[in-house]
Each structure stands twice: as structure tokens, then as C-alpha cells.
Amino acid sequence: MPPEPNASSARPEALQDAAGKQRRRSKPLIRSAGIRFALVYAVLFGLSAFILAFALWYSTVALLQREVELAVRNDASALNDHFTTGGLPSLVTAIHERLAANLDGGGIYLLLDPMGNHVIGNLDRWPAGLDEINTWYELPVSRQGVKSVALLRAFPLNGGGRLLVGRDDRARTELRDVLQYGLLWALGIMCALGLIGAALMRSLFRGVIRDISATTRGIALGDLTRRMNKSGENDEFDELADIINDMLERIARLMDGVRQVSNAIAHDLRTPITRARTRLEDASLHATTTEDLHSAIERAMLDLDSIVGVFEALLRIAEIEAGSRRAAFAPFDLTPLLHDVDELYRAVAEEDGLLLETAIATPLPILGDRELIQQAVANLIDNALKFSAPGTTIFFAGRMEDNLIELIVADHGPGIAEADRARATERFFRAESARTTSGSGLGLALVSAVAQLHGGALRLTDNHPGLRAIITLPGRE
């Protein structure tokens, strides 16, 4: 007893499962692009092959028929000649000769007198259905008990007799059958081959797509290290894989940037925010005079301003890195811009007891964003001024060689240790030696972003001692 309910309850499940499986399996078959392509290909291929074969078959059969018809006509006209020259006896003799010589049994003759009586011929009787004179018929005939199909034509004889001349059509019918048979087979094989081709194409297609979809799905799930595999054949799929990999590379870099920035915000903005908050709380708890209160509020406002400054710098870098500023690029000469920056900072340098040594070539034609380059150069000089000891020299130059513009700011300050130089352009990076000076750690990040926006780069090298910052930018021809 117990197995029964088990079996009955299990069956519908199994059925459902099977049905579900089938549905699941048939769905991708219909929706598979590979199958679709392969089927379209197979249908087109089959259709054209069929048309070709059919044309071949049709013309062969038609040619054969025309030849038979011609032979029958010639035969009939020869017999008619006999009849007109020698009368009925001559015709009978001629037919007799033909019947005797007709070893393969291909020729068919039947002569009837005006009464409709059998005179001579290898047909037992007039074929049923042959009513019209001078018309082609393809009819089953019976000769000495042997049944076959024949191409027949009846001719009238002077005096009322009728002559039937024909050719056994068996050979032609057989040929047609063979051809038809062959064609059907070929069609079947074509269908089978088409299906196999479709399956092959589908698996090929899926093999490629599977890699792409597996990789992108992995990335969608958060694994940004996944990359497309390449077949190494340098085909279209490799090209696609290259493009996708480049895209992933860029996404990964951007994601990295975002992560870096959010970490930095967490660390570097918390500090001034905490400071501002502490000042305000301290003042609200402990300030005894309005003067204390005022000074605490003012200092907290300065802290907030510096936080805003950091935000603005961050947003600006993000705006630059997004590349949208490229739309506003215009051609201009860098030389006056550099002279302006030089003039603006020369006074500060002199005030600080520094020597600003300038060498600016002319002209320095470039295609770019004037404001951003101005800010980048100003940032470098700002840095140099900040880190230089009184009495030292800052070298500031702009020059062009082989259509490459170099903007150099070199100081004799503490410089950046070689190990740190690569990271110096990261947001919020501050070398140990710079910890005590003011600044947000965003200056060089902005310079680097500006250089990259213009298709150039920022290089940091040793100035023995000090830092030599070089912005290279492509010049405008």
C-alpha cells in the first residue's frame, strides 16, 4: 500500500519537472541567436541548392521529352511518306520492318483501318483516353501483357485510317524517378547537414558568448578582476575582448579612484570636521566671555572653509577626470599665461626671500583649457614656494621641443622620497616631510589630472636636492 501514494505523488512532480526541463531546454533553443543564424543559413543554403537541382532535373527531363517527341515525329512522317507513295501495303511493310528491328521494344505502333480494326502493331488495342488526333499523350499501355507508360501521338491517314506512333517512356520515367529520388535524398542530407551546422554554429557562438557573459556577470557581481579570455587568433572576437578588457580596466581604475577618495574623505575630512566641532562644543560649554565665543566661532568658520576648499578641489579633480572639459578646449599661446603666473608669484617669492628664476620660451601654442593649465602651474609654484627655504632658488621654465611642451618647476626644498614619488599624485597623499605644512594633499593630484586631460603627464624627479616637477603637454602644430 505505501508505495502507491508515494508513486502517485511523485509522478506529477516528475512530470512537472520533466516538462519544466523541456520548457527550459526548448526556450534557449528558440531564443538562441546561434540557432537562429544557423537556421537562416541552412534554409538559404537548402533553398538555393534545391532551386539549382530542380532546374537541372527539369531541363534534363524536358530535353529527354523533346528528343522522344522529335523521334516520334520523324518516324511518323517517314511512315506517312511510305503511305503516300506505296499506299497501305507499303505502310504495313514499313511498320512490320520496324517492329522486327525494334529489339529493345521501345517503339510503339498501331495501325487501324477506317472501320477501327487492328491492321498491324504491337499494341493490343487503342489506348483508352487517346481521343484527340495530333496531340501528345502520356498514357499507360499494355504490349503483349507487359504494362508500361508511353509517349503517344495519333496521326490521321488519308482514307480514314488512324496511325498511332509512340515510344516507350519507361527509360525516361525511370531516369526521372532516379533523379527525384536522388533529389529527395539530397534534400534530406542537406537538412541534416544544415541542422548539424546550426548546432555547431550555436555551440561556437555560445562558447564565445559564454565567456563574455560569464565575465560580465562576474563583474556585475562585484569581481572586478575578471577579464575576457582571448583565443589568440586576432579575429573579431579577440577585438571585442580587447575592447571589453579596456573598458573593464577603465572601470576598475575609476572604481579604485572612488574607493580611494571615499577612504580619503573618511580620514582626511574627519580631522578638520572634528576640530571645528570640538571648538564649537568647547566654546558652548566653557566660553565665559563673548570674546572667547567670537574667536571660537571664527576659528571654526576657518576650519569649515578649509573643508569646503578640500571639497571644491575634489570636485574639480573629479570634473577634470570625467573629461567633460575637453569640449571647451581652445587654441591659445601658453607664453603670456606663464608670464602672468610668474608675475603673480614673483612678488611672493621676493617677499619670502626666494629667487624665482624664469625661462619661458615663445611661442608655446597649445590646444587646451586656459584656466586649468593656469591652476596647474600655479599649484606647482605654490608648492615650490611652500617648501623652499629662504635664500634658495626656484626654477620655472616653459619650453617646446619636437612639438612637446615642457613646463618645469624645480625647487631646492626637501623634495619627495623616491619611494613616495609614484604615490605623490594620489589624492590626499602627503609625504612625511609635508605633514607639518599646510595643504590638503590635493595639489599634485589636480596637476596630474589636468596634464592627463590634455593628453600629457606630470613627472616628478629629483632636483638634487629638491623636487623637479615637469608637466609635458602635446603642443599644437
Added chain:
Amino acid sequence: MRILVVEDDKEVAGFVVKGLREAGHTVEHADNGRDGLFLAASENFDAIILDRMLPGGIDGLRLLETLRAQDNITPVVFLSALGQVDDRVKGLKAGGDDYLTKPFAFAELLARVEALTRRGKSDGPTTRLLVGDLEMDLLSRGVKRGGQKIDLQPREFRLLEYLMRHVGQVVTRTMLLEGVWDYHFDPQTNVIDVHVSRLRQKIDKPFELPLLHTVRNAGYMLRAEEV
């Protein structure tokens, strides 16, 4: 001066209105674009302080474009949290006279609004500027104080010209950076202070009465008489 403030944030609007009244101005306030446009179009103002993002279907840009289409040339200062370069360019293209990004210092806003209204009045083809006994000839590009010739570098000349055109008004460091050097970002070092102090050496040092004053927490002011 009569100033219209179009700003939907109550806190900011209240602060700005209070500050402007304390500075001696008459202030009207609208907290949405529709009312703002109605006030701006139907009444006469010396300046409009305009937020970009406003409720009421009409944002700051639309408001200003509509106003300018009616040949209304009231000076407009944008006060907006949209601080990208493109936003700034859009605001100025729509007919704005100045663009200030939030958060802002009130002193900066006040200085800019007052500078704008003054500019609107005296934008004639002046050839000579005069402040006390300091005179500037814009044609020969000569500067004299008390009849005594003062030699200035080209940039110092432009700095002084800017200050003289805004005589009696507070001029902030960023205004000088933008107006004299065409810099639209904040340098970290005190470049402006250095240049102003050099100018001061030349025009004030040898004379008894100082003309160029430092305004605490705001900027500088050129004026002839003691206040």
C-alpha cells in the same frame, strides 16, 4: 539700495536679508521662481541675488532669461550650490553679472553686490579717476598723488584702477583675483596680500593720509576720508 533676494532656503535667505538690511539696504525676498520673476519684472531693483535651483516651476536661469528678454538690465548675482565651471559659464551666459558658489562668506556677497550696483551707475567712458589727491589718467596711463608722479608696473596699474573704480567699496581677494588677474580659483598662498602691500608701499607710504585700507575678514577698500 533696493535689492531683491530670490532664495528658497529659509536659513540662507534670512541670513542674507538680515545682513543686507544691516548694511543699510532695502530688501525684498521671494522664496520661489514665480514670485521672484513677478517681483523682478514689476518693480525696480538696484540688484538681484538669485539662487539657481528654485521651486515653483521657474528656476534661476529661466527667471533671468525671461527678465533679460524683457530688456531688464538689473544687475544679477547668482548664488548657487552648482559650482562646476560649466555651471558658472551657463549662469554668466544667461545674463548673470556675477556668480558666487555656496557656501559663501557674507562679506564676499555684500562686496560683490555693492560692486555691481556701482558699476551699473558709472559705466561711462571715463578717462580720469580721482580718489582724494590720488589721480589716474587712463589715456596716458599715468598716476599722480598730490602732484607727485608714481611709477607703477602694468599689473599694479590695473590693480589700482580696479580699486579706484570701486572706491568706497569693500573689494575681496577673490574679486581682485578675478578682476585683475583673471584667476578663477583660490591660490593657497597669500598672493593678493603681497601685491596689495606692494601697491600700498608706492601710493601710501610716502604720504600722510592712507588711502588703501584693509577690511578685516573681508578684503580691502580704497577711500579718501576717514570714516
